[in-house]
Amino acid sequence: xxxxxxxxxxxxxxxxxLWEKLGLYQADSSESxxxxxxxxxxxxxxxxxxxxPSGEGLHxxxxxxYTATDIYSRxxxxxxxxVLHPMGWDAFGLPAENTAIKLKTHPRKxxxxxxxxxxxxxxxxxFSYDWSREINxxxxxxxxxxxxxxxxxxxxxxxxxxxxxxxWCPSCKTGLANEEVVGGRCERCKTEVIKxxxxxxxxxxxxxxxxxLEGLDGLDWPEGIKELQRNWIGRxxxxxxxxxxxxxxxxxxxxxxIDVYTTRxxxxxxxxxxxxxxxHPFVEQNKACIENWEEVEKxxxxxxxxxxIERTAKERVATGVPLKGVSVIxxxxxxxxxxxxxxxxLAHYGTGAVFADAHDQRDFDLAKKYNIPLKVSIxxxxxxxxxxxxxxxxxxxxxxxxxxxxxxxxxxxxxxxxEIISWLQEKGLAKAETNFKLRxxxxxxxRYWGEPIPVIHCEKCGxxxxxxxxxxxxxxxxxxxxxxxxxxxxxxxxxSWVNTICPKCGxxxxxxxxxxxxxxxxxxxxxxFADPADQTLGFEWQKMERWxxxxxxxxxxxxxxxxxLYSRFWIKAxxxxxxLPFEEPFKALRNxxxxxxxxxxxxxxxxxxVINPDDVVDQYGADALRLFEMFLGPFEQNKPWDDKAITxxxxxxxxxWRMEMSVESGVDVKKxxxxxxxxxxxxxxxxxxxxxxxxxxxxxxxxxKTGITKxxxxxxxxxxxxxxxxxxxxxxQNMQTKPYKxxxxxxxxxxxxxxxxxxxxxxxxxxxxxxGKVRGAVEVEKNLPDEAVQKIVAEQEVAKKWLDGKEIVRVxxxxxxxxxxxxx
RNA sequence: GGGCACGUGGCGGAAUGGUAUACGCGCAUGGCUUAGGACCAUGUGACGCAAGUCGUGAGAGUUCGAGUCUCUCCGUGCCCACCA
Numbered sequence: 001x002x003x004x005x006x007x008x009x010x011x012x013x014x015x016x017x018l019w020e021k022l023g024l025y026q027a028d029s030s031e032s033x034x035x036x037x038x039x040x041x042x043x044x045x046x047x048x049x050x051x052x053p054s055g056e057g058l059h060x061x062x063x064x065x066y067t068a069t070d071i072y073s074r075x076x077x078x079x080x081x082x083v084l085h086p087m088g089w090d091a092f093g094l095p096a097e098n099t100a101i102k103l104k105t106h107p108r109k110x111x112x113x114x115x116x117x118x119x120x121x122x123x124x125x126x127f128s129y130d131w132s133r134e135i136n137x138x139x140x141x142x143x144x145x146x147x148x149x150x151x152x153x154x155x156x157x158x159x160x161x162x163x164x165x166x167x168w169c170p171s172c173k174t175g176l177a178n179e180e181v182v183g184g185r186c187e188r189c190k191t192e193v194i195k196x197x198x199x200x201x202x203x204x205x206x207x208x209x210x211x212x213l214e215g216l217d218g219l220d221w222p223e224g225i226k227e228l229q230r231n232w233i234g235r236x237x238x239x240x241x242x243x244x245x246x247x248x249x250x251x252x253x254x255x256x257x258i259d260v261y262t263t264r265x266x267x268x269x270x271x272x273x274x275x276x277x278x279x280h281p282f283v284e285q286n287k288a289c290i291e292n293w294e295e296v297e298k299x300x301x302x303x304x305x306x307x308x309i310e311r312t313a314k315e316r317v318a319t320g321v322p323l324k325g326v327s328v329i330x331x332x333x334x335x336x337x338x339x340x341x342x343x344x345x346l347a348h349y350g351t352g353a354v355f356a357d358a359h360d361q362r363d364f365d366l367a368k369k370y371n372i373p374l375k376v377s378i379x380x381x382x383x384x385x386x387x388x389x390x391x392x393x394x395x396x397x398x399x400x401x402x403x404x405x406x407x408x409x410x411x412x413x414x415x416x417x418x419e420i421i422s423w424l425q426e427k428g429l430a431k432a433e434t435n436f437k438l439r440x441x442x443x444x445x446x447r448y449w450g451e452p453i454p455v456i457h458c459e460k461c462g463x464x465x466x467x468x469x470x471x472x473x474x475x476x477x478x479x480x481x482x483x484x485x486x487x488x489x490x491x492x493x494x495x496s497w498v499n500t501i502c503p504k505c506g507x508x509x510x511x512x513x514x515x516x517x518x519x520x521x522x523x524x525x526x527x528x529f530a531d532p533a534d535q536t537l538g539f540e541w542q543k544m545e546r547w548x549x550x551x552x553x554x555x556x557x558x559x560x561x562x563x564x565l566y567s568r569f570w571i572k573a574x575x576x577x578x579x580l581p582f583e584e585p586f587k588a589l590r591n592x593x594x595x596x597x598x599x600x601x602x603x604x605x606x607x608x609x610v611i612n613p614d615d616v617v618d619q620y621g622a623d624a625l626r627l628f629e630m631f632l633g634p635f636e637q638n639k640p641w642d643d644k645a646i647t648x649x650x651x652x653x654x655x656x657w658r659m660e661m662s663v664e665s666g667v668d669v670k671k672x673x674x675x676x677x678x679x680x681x682x683x684x685x686x687x688x689x690x691x692x693x694x695x696x697x698x699x700x701x702x703x704x705k706t707g708i709t710k711x712x713x714x715x716x717x718x719x720x721x722x723x724x725x726x727x728x729x730x731x732x733q734n735m736q737t738k739p740y741k742x743x744x745x746x747x748x749x750x751x752x753x754x755x756x757x758x759x760x761x762x763x764x765x766x767x768x769x770x771x772g773k774v775r776g777a778v779e780v781e782k783n784l785p786d787e788a789v790q791k792i793v794a795e796q797e798v799a800k801k802w803l804d805g806k807e808i809v810r811v812x813x814x815x816x817x818x819x820x821x822x823x824x
Numbered sequence: 825g826g827g828c829a830c831g832u833g834g835c836g837g838a839a840u841g842g843u844a845u846a847c848g849c850g851c852a853u854g855g856c857u858u859a860g861g862a863c864c865a866u867g868u869g870a871c872g873c874a875a876g877u878c879g880u881g882a883g884a885g886u887u888c889g890a891g892u893c894u895c896u897c898c899g900u901g902c903c904c905a906c907c908a
Contacts, residue, residue, distance in 0.1 A: 005862065005863070182904095223828085224828050224902095224903090228827085228828080228903070228904080231828095231903090231904065232904080234907070238908080262908060263908065275908090318906080343906090345906080345908075346906075346907070348907095349907045350907075350908060351908095354908045356908090360906095360908070361825090361906090362906055362908090363908090397825095435908095437907060557902085557903085558903095561903095561904095594902090631836090631837095631847080632836070632837090633836060633837060637837095638830095638902080639837090640835095642835080642848095644835095644850075645836065645848060645850095646849095648847085648849060651848095652848085690836095690837075690847090691837095691846090691847085693848090694846065694847035695846090696847095697846095697847055697848075698846075698847065765843085767843050768843095769842080769843090769889070771889085772842090772889035773889085776843090777843065809888090810888065812842095812888050818889090820889065
């Protein structure tokens with residue numbers, strides 16, 4: 001039994017050894033880069049989202065993105081660019097720590113092991129990284145600067161302490177950022193998240209809401225990602241309306257006013273009651289006026305114990321409790337309105353209070369349930385039945401024309417909003433306000449495996465930043481780094497580390513024991529690649545000017561609102577602090593699609609549909625895997641792995657390998673070659689790798705029939721080089737006089753130029769259409785005037801046949817393409 | 825409920841508003857072979873003997889001409905969500 005034809009095994013290691021020996025792919029960091037042939041070298045920064053080195057090893061999804069940037073980088077190098085294409089490890093975070101606890105080992109050891117494995121896997125793929133710039137976020141030499149940036153944020157007033165109800169994961173025993181809570185559950189372990197009041201370090205990302213939003217417009221990013229960020233920032237234009245409190249007069253006290261945030265002030269005239277979040281401070285403040293305090297208190301306690309996930313469940317029926325004895329005045333109608341609390345109103349959005357009317361389903365349902373009066377103030381336009389709405393049988397949530405709204409009757413919702421705001425504003429009862437969904441970033445974690453937050457707590461002097469010359473604050477070696485579960489970091493138990501002296505007064509003081517979240521290290525790593533060996537600065541101004549911002553950034557879309565938003569925030573803050581000459585980190589961003597399992601489902605261990613790239617490389621080689629992942633489909637689209645289809649690219653590589661040279665290339669081959677050069681160049685620029693591979697296949701199909709000269713084949717090999725660098729290197733070396741010995745590599749040769757004159761045919765293929773239907777085609781001489789073409793076409797048999805007995809109404813001639821006869 | 829994608833052969837997919845299905849997989853037939861799960865050649869949307877007709881989720885529109893643009897609907901995927 002004979003196996004399929006594979007390329008010789010030694011090709012790939014031999015090529016990799018040559019590249020290593022020649023020290024290719026290191027970005028030139030000298031003052032003035034040498035000049036390439038033709039154009040002066042330009043610096044270009046091509047970056048992958050660096051991986052979290054998990055225990056599972058490299059994933060085919062990593063290979064997809066990394067192959068794309070590798071092709072791009074290799075191509076750009078051959079076009080004379082000085083390419084910075086680095087790699088590193090985002091190695092802090094929970095998974096390593098959790099595994100370490102399970103295996104009773106140190107997370108650092110796990111990370112070392114995983115990094116070694118990842119690195120060998122990446123090297124085996126033949127990626128052209130500049131390994132001299134490798135970084136690791138858990139390296140003290142690196143996180144020193146992460147801590148340094150934290151201090152800068154602190155000095156800029158962007159880092160602050162607060163006791164806040166945070167998302168607490170009972171399983172990971174740590175606080176989580178909003179972005180890490182998915183559907184009320186911990187993103188990592190899927191445990192239900194609960195609210196817990198805790199002292200936390202916060203980063204004031206909300207200060208940048210507006211700029212983070214505006215900055216998106218100028219970025220060459222996928223629209224979808226920009227939209228996700230816009231939605232996450234969640235800007236809404238509305239108004240804060242003041243409802244005057246009038247309860248409790250008979251008791252000799254005045255209830256306070258209630259401020260309500262609304263985007264639908266056009267419905268203000270139908271507002272019949274106000275609903276507060278159960279946690280709203282108004283409730284406590286006006287306790288004296290509330291007649292049914294017991295009932296209210298019971299409801300509030302019940303709400304607290306209901307986890308967020310249940311509270312927001314869809315099927316859940318709205319419940320609420322009135323605050324008896326308390327009422328407010330509708331600023332528009334002057335009518336007195338009752339005040340309720342209900343748990344569907346969220347304390348942390350807007351003002352934690354809403355005014356309720358018949359134009360919101362939840363308000364409508366609650367009112368129906370408890371017989372609270374309702375009014376209608378919006379009439380739908382179009383053919384919607386108004387009677388049911390008017391009779392309060394149905395809730396209408398849409399926009400329309402105002403009714404029952406005094407002087408505003410007849411205006412549309414959109415017209416009415418500014419009018420009503422300015423009317424109320426004159427009376428001092430409302431003002432336009434912009435709201436954001438974006439919350440400040442909970443920046444502390446009660447875990448071991450993260451960057452220590454570099455501050456010291458002194459009883460006398462309060463919070464003191466660790467002086468810069470004392471950085472890094474090293475993670476101490478610990479016996480037991482399991483989370484305490486009390487809300488304190490395991491670091492709190494290490495007295496020798498915790499106890500220190502206050503940098504200001506010298507008195508005994510304690511170190512901050514919280515660590516930074518996983519995202520901290522990845523917020524700025526792309527700056528460090530410019531010079532990872534710099535001991536005096538984390539990043540130096542001139543090098544920032546030279547390399548940054550990143551020209552092309554590639555990674556998965558799952559980071560749309562986490563890493564990509566946090567990085568933008570840090571960079572803007574550092575820009576404001578005068579530390580950076582730019583304020584957006586990533587000029588162009590591209591997302592790779594997900595490679596799904598052969599069953600079309602997301603790859604996961606539990607589904608058992610995970611493809612291990614090592615197995616594929618073992619069987620087919622790295623070039624085949626690279627080419628296959630690019631050929632699978634459009635780069636940005638999700639696509640299922642196809643077990644069998646890889647044989648196609650494997651055969652393709654083999655057919656190139658055993659190609660025989662002929663004495664001459666026919667004129668067709670010349671033309672095809674130059675078209676191929678253009679096509680592949682264009683496709684790489686626009687990241688259309690799948691069609692680039694198809695065109696190379698078409699070309700090989702052709703030259704197998706016609707033959708090709710050594711000179712032309714050499715050009716083809718160079719075109720192939722970014723995609724299948726190992727095979728290309730081997731073929732190219734074997735065409736040299738001293739293979740593997742002349743100190744040259746195919747992968748840094750000059751990209752072949754195409755000859756424009758060879759792109760055109762001497763003849764044009766003119767399609768013949770009658771009434772828009774294709775009836776035939778004819779070859780005519782190139783550059784014939786339209787009239788002549790029309791004449792030739794009209795003389796064709798097919799044309800005569802279809803035009804016979806018909807009246808020609810019109811003739812459309814598209815130069816070089818077609819002639820369409822419109823007949824009757 | 826909201827947002828964003830997407831819908832083309834048996835399958836992955838290709839197609840600046842201009843010859844739909846390139847390229848690859850699979851399949852079929854033949855060759856080479858002791859053998860074929862290797863390799864090579866040819867074929868491969870549907871209906872039809874043919875001329876031809878019909879074909880890109882459904883329907884409408886714009887256009888000389890629509891897979892491509894517009895609208896409505898259906899379906900799938902992803903993300904967000906009692907956000908006032």
